[in-house]
Amino acid sequence: MIILQGRTRSTETQAVQGKTLLELALSAKAEWGSSCQRGTCARCRCLIVQGMDQLEPVTDGEWDRLEPEELDEGYRLSCQAVVRSNDATVEVQHKPYF
Numbered sequence: 001m002i003i004l005q006g007r008t009r010s011t012e013t014q015a016v017q018g019k020t021l022l023e024l025a026l027s028a029k030a031e032w033g034s035s036c037q038r039g040t041c042a043r044c045r046c047l048i049v050q051g052m053d054q055l056e057p058v059t060d061g062e063w064d065r066l067e068p069e070e071l072d073e074g075y076r077l078s079c080q081a082v083v084r085s086n087d088a089t090v091e092v093q094h095k096p097y098f
């Protein structure tokens, strides 16, 4: 289960191994901003509330785009964060800079 908290509403969708959080958000029609889909604009930045261990490790693109403190606090780029299994439970809040 992937719980996607947008600014004004929350959407739940099934976890799919190998998909990014952004791909799942878009297919679920969640309230979720994005632009480049390749880890540079950060419009898809999000905070992992629960289930970081259910995601593949931080990518080089995320290391380049996010500050170390943000990564420590649990921020990811949803276009880069890949779900590890169909059984994953991840709760995530969309947290763009603006």
Ligand code: FES
Pocket: 034, 035, 036, 037, 038, 039, 040, 041, 042, 043, 044, 045, 077, 078, 079, 080
């Ligand atoms: S959509 Fe641009 S960084 Fe994710």
